Amino acid sequence: MVKTAKQILRKPFTSEITYILLGAIITGLATGFVVSIFRWLIDRTMEGLFIIYPIMGHHLWLLVPYVGLMFVISWLISRVIKSHIDNLVGSGVPQIEAVFLNENKMSWWTILWRKFVGGLLAICPGLMLGREGPCIQMGAMIGQGVDKNFMHTKKELSHHLLFQCGIAAGLSAAFSAPLAGVLFLVEEITFRFKPIEVIAGLIASFCSDWVTLLFFGTTPCLYLPVKGTLPLKYYWIILILGIALGLFGYLYQYCLLSLKPLYSKITKIPRIYHSIIPLLLIIPIGLWDAKILGGSHVFISSLSTTKFMSLMINNSWEIIFLPLAFFVIRFIFSMISYGSSVPGGIFMPILALGALLGAFTATLLIHLNVLPTIYYPHLIVIAMAAYFGSIEKAPFTAILLLTEMVGSVEQILPMVITTFIAYYVVDLLGGRPIYEALRLQMNYK
Structure with missing residues (x-):
């Protein structure tokens, strides 16, 4: 007997996609806001370094208090990372991968604020580090927090669904690159292409990118004058x-x-x-x-x-x-x-x-x-x-x-x-x- 459409299709309005996408939207918007502030503070501080260093070059005595400031920053970094050093050092992506393999656990709020503060303390003095690692980890923590405190995503859907959304949203907000955020999630973290996960990640990614556009405008993050194609x-x-x-x-x-x-x-x-x-x-x-x-x-x-x-x-x-x-x-x-x-x-x-x-x-x-x-x-x-x-x-x-x-x-x-x-x-x-x-x-x- 051939099954009818009624037997194959689900009942109307029983899908949980609205519930899932709502969580993805909240995760994306929150990630975009946090990462935009993070980016803005780094950009303003770097502009300050472009002014401070030439001044110190002409007035070498200013190096004395500046060196003292570096010792203070190092001490502050030590206070921030001391209790969770293995989950805070580096980009955070290896630690995220370990979570998916059930090798690691992270407390979302603890890691979120410590990564935010620690990342600023390390990057703002001019260390040659990227902002995207902290942004990805902070996005993951926001997704985990939204899931734990608001959405309570069902286990059968995906225990890490909003966690994944935060990863895509974090990279998207770091570079204003929403599609790359989703592809990074698939190619580097989950190694799978499940439609519901990709759709949720895409929504979160575009929501976070929308917030960054409000902060930084629509100009591409790394616009270069490339005209025409290479023959x-x-x-x-x-x-x-x-x-x-x-x-x-x-x-x-x-x-x-x-x-x-x-x-x-x-x-x-x-x-x-x-x-x-x-x-x-x-x-x-x-x-x-x-x-x-x-x-x-x-x-x-x-x-x-x-x-x-x-x-x-x-x-x-x-x-x-x-x-x-x-x-x-x-x-x-x-x-x-x-x-x-x-x-x-x-x-x-x-x-x-x-x-x-x-x-x-x-x-x-x-x-x-x-x-x-x-x-x-x-x-x-x-x-x-x-x-x-x-x-x-x-x-x-x-x-x-x-x-x-x-x-x-x-x-x-x-x-x-x-x-x-x-x-x-x-x-x-x-x-x-x-x-x-x-x-x-x-x-x-």
């Missing part, structure tokens, strides 16, 4: 670039995973006070050029300004090594910053490193008369996506994230090619998804 005759460049980025991506993974063993050898300074190391070491870098401090989207944007492009293209051969010098400095200090038991992410530092490698490659090829000047920003965008995708081993997230952040879909094909080549190289060398590797290093039971 096919230059695609041989991105093949070589993909291999190079894969090699550098594996180097990044290896160095990042070597930090914990290295810092563990510093026994004279307790772990909760390790933040004083980067806080003091970053001061000479700020005196040299404060604009390379932080995550930093300001620094990435400066690489494609007319002034910087003119400097790189119209000067002598020696100037082409300036991006490499910046790369070495940011590589070393992002490692020192991330390994020092402080809250902070690696997304934006990775993008900054990829942008520098792209700027170096483009400048070199322009000086060799191989590549026209107009395609200088193209290689920056392509390199960011490939370097990020190879280290995170999340190529789809990388491509979509850069597309949303830059505000252009014209570079998707070269980004796809370069990202997958870099991904393949890292995989061939034995690399792993970096958050999975960091979670394994934390030795959860």
